[in-house]
Amino acid sequence: MGEASDAVEAREQLVRAVIGLVAELGFEAVSVRQVAMRADVSGGTVQYYFPTKQAMLLAAMAEVAARVTSTVTAYRRDLPPAAAVRKTARKIVPLTKASDEEVRVWLAFTARAAVDEDLAAEHRKTGGLLEAYLADLLARAAGRTSGDPVDRANSAVLLATLDGLALGAITEPRRLPKRRLARLVDSAVDHAIESSKHG
Amino acid sequence: MGEASDAVEAREQLVRAVIGLVAELGFEAVSVRQVAMRADVSGGTVQYYFPTKQAMLLAAMAEVAARVTSTVTAYRRDLPPAAAVRKTARKIVPLTKASDEEVRVWLAFTARAAVDEDLAAEHRKTGGLLEAYLADLLARAAGRTSGDPVDRANSAVLLATLDGLALGAITEPRRLPKRRLARLVDSAVDHAIESSKHG
Amino acid sequence: MGEASDAVEAREQLVRAVIGLVAELGFEAVSVRQVAMRADVSGGTVQYYFPTKQAMLLAAMAEVAARVTSTVTAYRRDLPPAAAVRKTARKIVPLTKASDEEVRVWLAFTARAAVDEDLAAEHRKTGGLLEAYLADLLARAAGRTSGDPVDRANSAVLLATLDGLALGAITEPRRLPKRRLARLVDSAVDHAIESSKHG
């Protein structure tokens, strides 16, 4: 039992190393050797757990995606719809210094997905899930049950706006300082909810 | 004069090679060698024009930025404000197969800007310019002169939405097919204009 | 007893895996991992039976050598001398598609023996034995008892010819198609027998 959990732990440690590396130095800084050093294991060990670099990246992306979706799922389960939308929005856009890293990693994976089909497949899942969740929340906030195409559209636009703001926040922090970002996020969320209510 | 223009031409040929490479194979496929091969010159020649890979990337990004801004500037000069906003939006989001490549390149540079300060500096210019232009157009579409913070906010949200849609279009083409994309772009533009008119 | 025979079986399974690998992909394709995969055991298990790769190769070579010598020994025991020579020759040279593999493996080991002293030692045994057997058969075919140096010489030349034809058959199948090979083998055998009879 100790062994099994050690192995799992080792894997997770490696995944954490990948994520940390992406956050700090970007995607191109992720090399098997760098990951090994960061996780304080030998290069061979990394490849024992992930036979290819691609597999390693995939595992890291899956982990990041899991973090996002599990958080958002919890919001949907535990909060009233409008509040859930608001919290989700603030999860996607880096409004605190802490979430900066997470978003940075997510965007790095997203960018890579544009060019890497395996990563794209993993990425798609999350995008589809987020859109569906937001559409559902918008519908419920409007006192409707899910399924109205209007909610789908509003969800897609809101999600795009949040992604765009996140992208801007990372690459143009001066144009989009946290203060401004918060206001813009709120206005986008308000618009989406309004738009679903009587669009 | 012939020599000088030859030199300019050679430089441009190299820049085109970089852009083509990014479009087709992504950022990580850009190596000095690959660029040299694509431009059909020797590896040494590439480094004659760009002493550093970084310089080469910077030049390519500047060229891409110039293409975007010159197009958008022309729209602002030649079209009535609402139409200019609409055309600009359709330039940012890849609605035709042709513009797919351009947007793909732009996003690749954007992603890189998240970890590369030099590229980020170049990138900022374009972001700031686009926001200012769109704010101005929204103001004029509302029968106002520029300067109202409302227009700035609407511009920022619109720009974020367009960026987010572009990102999604590239990475999740199935969730965001061209048809749907067009409708979402239109609704975002309409909302921005309306919002500036009587927000 | 069951356990012991299981162990023997496991060992043999590994040896078979090595031989199969050599036959299909050549000597350099033999890695501990590949062998483990082919035998469907863990990498550690391979090294339990063969503490060293070298030991593993040695066992495989011994097995191949044993196959050759046991066959040839049987021929000598069961057939009249001239027929035994003929059958032996046809065992050494790959005249059927089936024996192709065996010869291929044998040659791979032989080539390796040129630079690997351990394998060379094993290899020597078979070479010496084959020459002695063929010399004995040639002597008996000539109605003599063994021991005449002429038979030794004829045996050595015949053996060399057969080895050379085998080598050529593997590496130059177009120059030495099966049809031609059969004729050349026959003529070499005939010459050896004649030569021993009245040389």
Added chain:
Amino acid sequence: MGEASDAVEAREQLVRAVIGLVAELGFEAVSVRQVAMRADVSGGTVQYYFPTKQAMLLAAMAEVAARVTSTVTAYRRDLPPAAAVRKTARKIVPLTKASDEEVRVWLAFTARAAVDEDLAAEHRKTGGLLEAYLADLLARAAGRTSGDPVDRANSAVLLATLDGLALGAITEPRRLPKRRLARLVDSAVDHAIESSKHG
């Protein structure tokens, strides 16, 4: 001019390093790094001249083949047929310590050709040429012009015998010491010539 010859020289130096390595340590000892060290250049330089290891091996094999064929061609040009056959035979079988290395290299390449199609193609050329040359010499030694299938067959058997003796000389030097080897070569050559004269 100095540059060009330097480059040619560098290439040749590398090829020599490969050959030396094969001779001393066998084929599997040939790594790009080892070659670089032996030729006293950087690893990168090796790959500047030979973009792949395969290309490097191919060049080395071509060089070895060229040595053999040019020597044999000279014999055929300059000597009476019977003497040319004899000298050629003594070139193929390592009768002196010096020729040991050459033959060792040749056999290593031959063995590899069994598993490597590119090398096999190069190898075939030499085999075909040698058989044709020997057939021609045997015909002329018999006072005939080339073309008789008998000479072809005798040539093929002789060549196989020489190859087999060479193989044995390398892998079983104790069974086939130089003295004995010389006698066996002579008898094989004599038989081939006799056989072509009145077979």
Added chain:
DNA sequence: CATGAATGAGCATTCATTCAT
């Protein structure tokens, strides 16, 4: 008897860069 974890060296290859010409 057999495994899985871990290691460190080695592999071929690609890379950005320097430099003499």
Added chain:
DNA sequence: TATGAATGAATGCTCATTCAT
């Protein structure tokens, strides 16, 4: 202006081997 030669570091990956269990 442009090239080809050369370098050395870095890449992803495979390898044989060791060892605790």
